[in-house]
Amino acid sequence: MKTNVDPSKAEVAKRFSEYLEEQIKNNPIMHIALSGGSTPKGVFDYMSENSKGIDWSKVHLYWGDERCVAPTDEESNYKMTVDHLLSKIDIPEENIHRVLGEADPQAEAVRYGEVLEVQLPKENNLPQFDLVILGMGDDGHTASIFPHEIELWDSKENCEVAIHPDSGQRRITITGKIINNAKTVAFLVTGEGKAEKVKTIIGKENGYEQYPASLVAPTSKNLIWFMDEDAAAGIA
């Protein structure tokens, strides 16, 4: 496991964008699962302004999780990505594989699982992303697998319907077997609210296994944590 601890959120955005740009340059085609929430916004803003040289026609974008809302809803991970990245770059429409948050959740989990089967190359008999980008919630959730539904991690399905513990909002999420089959998994974690869980999970402290983020262990062994100083305060 590599850590990339940076002094500020802006620096995380810069480092991660440069990493991504390098990966895109060096691969003929890349299938990337994006994370949602608030953390990627700065990275996407940075990329859309500073990474003009990227050939986006080589990149296929997917989402590791999506809230079950319309694509125009402020809660939509797709909308956040459109606002901060997709509306500012030249990427073919057919390279964007969004989760239909507005559809029936169970049917969409099945459909999106099939999208992954059709679009992605296979490794270990499973769809394989080149890169899965993950965030981590203050409660230790990742993608949309929350501590109260940690069993979803081990689902035999590619995607599941999850429920947010506080709001009851339904989510579509990729499952552990897809995450851990990726060529590379990169955590993008910022803010002091994450420090305690980062310390517990990376330090394998008492009870760390209750947090879904602790289950991220790609068989490729390529796991990278991009963090700012606030998130890394307990381990730096």
Ligand SMILES: O=C1O[C@H](COP(=O)(O)O)[C@@H](O)[C@H](O)[C@H]1O
């Ligand atoms: O709900 C979600 O939360 C996590 C973490 O988000 P953040 O706002 O703390 O950055 C995110 O990774 C996930 O994609 C999102 O749907």
